[in-house]
Amino acid sequence: MAEIAHHHTEAADPTNVTNPEHASHHIVTPGVYAMVFGTLILGTLITVGAAYIDLRWANPVIALFIACFKACIVILFFMHVKYQSRLIKMTIGSGFFIFLALIVMTLSDYISRSWGLW
Amino acid sequence: MSSTATIVSLPDQATARLPKRSYLNNEQGLLSWLLTGDHKRIAILYLISITFFFFIGGAFAGLIRLELLTPQPDLVAADTYNKFFTMHGIIMVFLFLVPSVPATIGNFLIPIMVGAKDLAFPKINLLSWYLYVVGGIMVLAALVLGGVDTGWTFTTPLSTHYLNTHVITAALAIFVAGFSSIFTGLNFIVTIHRMRCPGMTWFRLPLFVWSNYAASLLMVLGTPVLAITLVLVLLERVFGIGVFDPTKGGDPLLFQHLFWFYSHPAVYIMILPGMGVISETISTFSRKRVFGYTAVAFSSVAIALFGFFVWAHHMFIMGVSNYSALVFSLLTMLVAVPSAIKVFNWAFTLQKGSITFETPMLYSFGFLGLFTIGGLTGVFLGSLGMDIHLTETYFIVAHFHFVMVGGMLMAFLAGVHFWWPKMTGRMYPESLSKLAAVTTFIGFILTFMPQFILGYLGMPRRYHAYPPEYQVLNVLSTAGATVLGVGYMLPLLYLGWSLKYGAIAGDNPWQATGLEWQIQSPPLTENFIETPIMDHEAYDYEWLEQKKKNEVTTVG
Amino acid sequence: MDNTVATEHPHTHETAVHAEHAHVSLPQHRHHFETVEQQREAGSFGMWLFLLTEIMFFGGLFFAYLLYRNWYYDAFFTASNQLSVPLGAVNTVFLITSGFFMALAVWAAEVRKKDTLVWTLILTTVFGCAFLGIKYVEYHEKWEKHHIPGAHFDISEFVNPAAHGIKEKPLAPDMAERTQVFFFLYFAMTGMHALHMIIGVGLLFWLIWRARRGDFSAGYVAPIENFGLYWHFVDIVWLFLFPLLYLINRHPLH
Numbered sequence: 003m004a005e006i007a008h009h010h011t012e013a014a015d016p017t018n019v020t021n022p023e024h025a026s027h028h029i030v031t032p033g034v035y036a037m038v039f040g041t042l043i044l045g046t047l048i049t050v051g052a053a054y055i056d057l058r059w060a061n062p063v064i065a066l067f068i069a070c071f072k073a074c075i076v077i078l079f080f081m082h083v084k085y086q087s088r089l090i091k092m093t094i095g096s097g098f099f100i101f102l103a104l105i106v107m108t109l110s111d112y113i114s115r116s117w118g119l120w
Numbered sequence: 121m122s123s124t125a126t127i128v129s130l131p132d133q134a135t136a137r138l139p140k141r142s143y144l145n146n147e148q149g150l151l152s153w154l155l156t157g158d159h160k161r162i163a164i165l166y167l168i169s170i171t172f173f174f175f176i177g178g179a180f181a182g183l184i185r186l187e188l189l190t191p192q193p194d195l196v197a198a199d200t201y202n203k204f205f206t207m208h209g210i211i212m213v214f215l216f217l218v219p220s221v222p223a224t225i226g227n228f229l230i231p232i233m234v235g236a237k238d239l240a241f242p243k244i245n246l247l248s249w250y251l252y253v254v255g256g257i258m259v260l261a262a263l264v265l266g267g268v269d270t271g272w273t274f275t276t277p278l279s280t281h282y283l284n285t286h287v288i289t290a291a292l293a294i295f296v297a298g299f300s301s302i303f304t305g306l307n308f309i310v311t312i313h314r315m316r317c318p319g320m321t322w323f324r325l326p327l328f329v330w331s332n333y334a335a336s337l338l339m340v341l342g343t344p345v346l347a348i349t350l351v352l353v354l355l356e357r358v359f360g361i362g363v364f365d366p367t368k369g370g371d372p373l374l375f376q377h378l379f380w381f382y383s384h385p386a387v388y389i390m391i392l393p394g395m396g397v398i399s400e401t402i403s404t405f406s407r408k409r410v411f412g413y414t415a416v417a418f419s420s421v422a423i424a425l426f427g428f429f430v431w432a433h434h435m436f437i438m439g440v441s442n443y444s445a446l447v448f449s450l451l452t453m454l455v456a457v458p459s460a461i462k463v464f465n466w467a468f469t470l471q472k473g474s475i476t477f478e479t480p481m482l483y484s485f486g487f488l489g490l491f492t493i494g495g496l497t498g499v500f501l502g503s504l505g506m507d508i509h510l511t512e513t514y515f516i517v518a519h520f521h522f523v524m525v526g527g528m529l530m531a532f533l534a535g536v537h538f539w540w541p542k543m544t545g546r547m548y549p550e551s552l553s554k555l556a557a558v559t560t561f562i563g564f565i566l567t568f569m570p571q572f573i574l575g576y577l578g579m580p581r582r583y584h585a586y587p588p589e590y591q592v593l594n595v596l597s598t599a600g601a602t603v604l605g606v607g608y609m610l611p612l613l614y615l616g617w618s619l620k621y622g623a624i625a626g627d628n629p630w631q632a633t634g635l636e637w638q639i640q641s642p643p644l645t646e647n648f649i650e651t652p653i654m655d656h657e658a659y660d661y662e663w664l665e666q667k668k669k670n671e672v673t674t675v676g
Numbered sequence: 677m678d679n680t681v682a683t684e685h686p687h688t689h690e691t692a693v694h695a696e697h698a699h700v701s702l703p704q705h706r707h708h709f710e711t712v713e714q715q716r717e718a719g720s721f722g723m724w725l726f727l728l729t730e731i732m733f734f735g736g737l738f739f740a741y742l743l744y745r746n747w748y749y750d751a752f753f754t755a756s757n758q759l760s761v762p763l764g765a766v767n768t769v770f771l772i773t774s775g776f777f778m779a780l781a782v783w784a785a786e787v788r789k790k791d792t793l794v795w796t797l798i799l800t801t802v803f804g805c806a807f808l809g810i811k812y813v814e815y816h817e818k819w820e821k822h823h824i825p826g827a828h829f830d831i832s833e834f835v836n837p838a839a840h841g842i843k844e845k846p847l848a849p850d851m852a853e854r855t856q857v858f859f860f861l862y863f864a865m866t867g868m869h870a871l872h873m874i875i876g877v878g879l880l881f882w883l884i885w886r887a888r889r890g891d892f893s894a895g896y897v898a899p900i901e902n903f904g905l906y907w908h909f910v911d912i913v914w915l916f917l918f919p920l921l922y923l924i925n926r927h928p929l930h
Contacts, residue, residue, distance in 0.1 A: 368856065
């Protein structure tokens, strides 16, 4: 069935508009998932542990860094993005870009309103 | 087709018939319409509901102008007047302008223009219409229950603390309508990326598709921020939390940042599809490829991108820091550039073209002039010193009506008239439609040009009383509004008339390029009998000539 | 090249229709898609776009948090220390585990193992419900201590912590009032998150029912895959909520 579909696509679509990036159906194995799972748990333990040590300004930085790292591996592996098309990767990138624009540009107003109080 | 005054080419009316099978008669019965997945039927459903809400919003405009005939607050109480302009704004922005071109013309045409049988998610498309209707009914409920008087901008802490009108109902209504918009945009993006027919590369797409694509990006990324803002307003009103309340440590300006983060891209959501229509009509009625196709395509995306970075220009006097104001002012100057690029490209498309003046082209010329004026006045407002004087005056009112009504609404009417023969199979009476277009143009100038002067002279917006020296200009404005109203009523009448008595249009009455003009009018439910293969560039009039030469028109 | 809009089948209409029917034979294949592959990619892309809207939706709340945490830092960390780190950490582990099983469920659907699919989906649901259960316990505790913002909010614990056996510095009354802003954001953000979890659990019940029927064991993976995307996204939101709400300033040790 899949064979016919593929042949049909190729014959009628020489410039390959319908599936330009041929995103392959790479199946991620349970082993990879288990490693990601382990890493996520480890990350959680580190986050909690680090919260109880006074590192001043580094505390929120570390916490957020670990959270971002965890988010990255969930996105890349649990959500398969590492094996997806460029379109999907750019879509996610653009989402985070606009999110950052919201945060940074609004924050710039608040920061510049009260120089020295931050 | 010997006359050079028009390019309209209709089939011989004595023998012409509407196609036996089309999306209109494919299935019968009300349920077949209310449960349809066909993007064309959903577009018609949208067209009917949007027109309904447009006239309600227009009625409020009439009431506003009626009050402003005299300097005294003699028609209605102040609170009632506030309700007039609030309802006018909410209905016109969220229930008319935002969905107008995308949900009607876009829904109808985008699958056809890319060569697909339907949008990617037909059920979500139908859901989108139902969400729109529910949102609309909730707005009507807020109206009937007594109205809202916060202004369409819901500014805090007025909306959260100092009013006891139906803010909650109205906010929920817009929340629901916002999801309608999100789902439309989502559908368009997936369709344009993944369902183009063989040979349809990005740069062979009609520019209408590019514009709707850019607007869809804004819909998907911007509207959710409006959603959360409205949720916060609701929570503030219901639980009195203090997120926007200064007495409890909140910042009212936070609301404005979040609100305008959506509402500025919203104005580009409104105008971009209209610009797409103009690209199509100007090309067709100059018989010429759009000049600088790539520039116009990229400028659509540029407008979408930069449109996200300028929102605080709505807040220059509200308490943002000077540094922030400077940055946003600079960015506002930059965002004007892609729009200007489009206007230049349209002008150069006209140059050395074979121009004819059918109704869609009349509306397009109106758009070109009025949008340019509106856009330029936006640049005045983007400059900090001018804005301090002009903001919250009628200058702003005139500015956005020039771009939205003189621009967007004219583009919408251009699109409706341009694709009416394709959607219905019928032509409308040309002389009446030209009259309506000219009436609209004259009425518009009379209504809104005086408002620039009023604003410059200092008349504040959202006031129902004013000093007597402003009366003459206000009377001119109201007179113009009356003419404008007539101009908008006329299409309702003759377009309705044309459904039964209009001339049969045939496949391609305008002799336009584009896939939609190569199929029957009205189209089949599945759009194409066989999947098209695109092997020529967009706006290729030579290809059209060749095709007509090779066409078989007689049997035997 | 011919300057015409070519058609894909140069032969008659009947054969064209026949060829069309030949590739529309998979039950899930919708007519407006050319291939099942196109449909699957479109579905996945559509779900990602929906998740983008969710990022922007939560984004507003995250910004409000960022702003008020910086304006009222003392109130924020004092109030944050009233949340239970063990419960929050256990919840984080529950969600990560739930996400792990969801990923396995997608794998099971891809390799067409129906039983594995069903029990991984069930475990996903179990851990999701466990999360919600703990959330309920936490909310209930907040209710008991009058930390729910609104008319019944009580700041006495923050103005006079020693009297309540709490090892924190006392806050001035106006800063103590600001703890209400923290709790509002706590309830708004975790509440919005919990709402998404509840919707997800509802969808999981439906998917489990369909999986037991065998709907997803013959190659039709898209609903499981796309739901997985949604579920992982909700998980990611919590991965940020936990450190931001629970771990603002946990030192010195309390």
